[in-house]
């Protein structure tokens with residue numbers, strides 16, 4: 674079964690509305706192919722709607738970096754999934770390691786977000802991954818299992834078809850020290866096995882699993898040529914339109 678590859682750029686807390694608009698114009702000038710790959714930008718909340726006006730018609734999709742699981746109400750500072758849908762988002766990142774480690778999100782919180790995202794019609798990108806201490810203690814699979822199993826706990830087989838999983842080892846994020854493709858392959862294969870156990874082979878083989886952590890135009894080909902790795906979730910290198918465009922090109926080259 675061939676899965677459509679993904680190149681997703683997570684801007685984190687970077688770019689004003691004006692800077693985001695400049696990025697969009699530069700990327701559109703490069704005319705990335707969006708028919709054979711899903712190109713997704715994950716900008717800050719306030720730039721989602723303005724970017725949607727520029728990008729959506731060109732086939733570039735938008736993801737929010739976070740969401741809350743309730744539809745509306747007295748939850749100061751939170752953004753609901755219906756609000757994200759109204760801003761033309763199609764995806765939402767759930768459980769990024771920065772949310773887990775800086776803001777104290779638990780795997781149970783992340784599971785509620787994944788469930789709510791699918792319930793309301795957004796596709797979740799569920800992030801999982803271990804710290805360096807956890808890896809060195811031989812706990813990578815234990816941690817990934819916790820993040821994954823609690824993230825997908827409420828999903829039916831049918832709902833799981835909307836799921837994307839991103840394996841992001843925390844020690845590779847923003848460090849310039851990407852995992853090796855072999856390390857990524859090993860954990861991503863483990864994730865796929867867990868998806869098979871939960872949803873069955875037919876559903877699991879349709880779920881896309883991304884790698885994230887110091888992805889660049891120079892190393893993305895080596896990740897993407899692994900048939901188990903369906904795309905990348907890119908942080909720093911996605912802030913530059915030329916670098917992000919090269920990541921799209923290299924991802925396509927590897928998947929053809």
Ligand SMILES: O=C[C@H](O)COP(=O)(O)O
Nearest residue numbers: 683846847886887908909
């Ligand atoms: O969501 C993206 C990841 O945290 C990777 O960030 P990075 O490419 O800057 O290492």
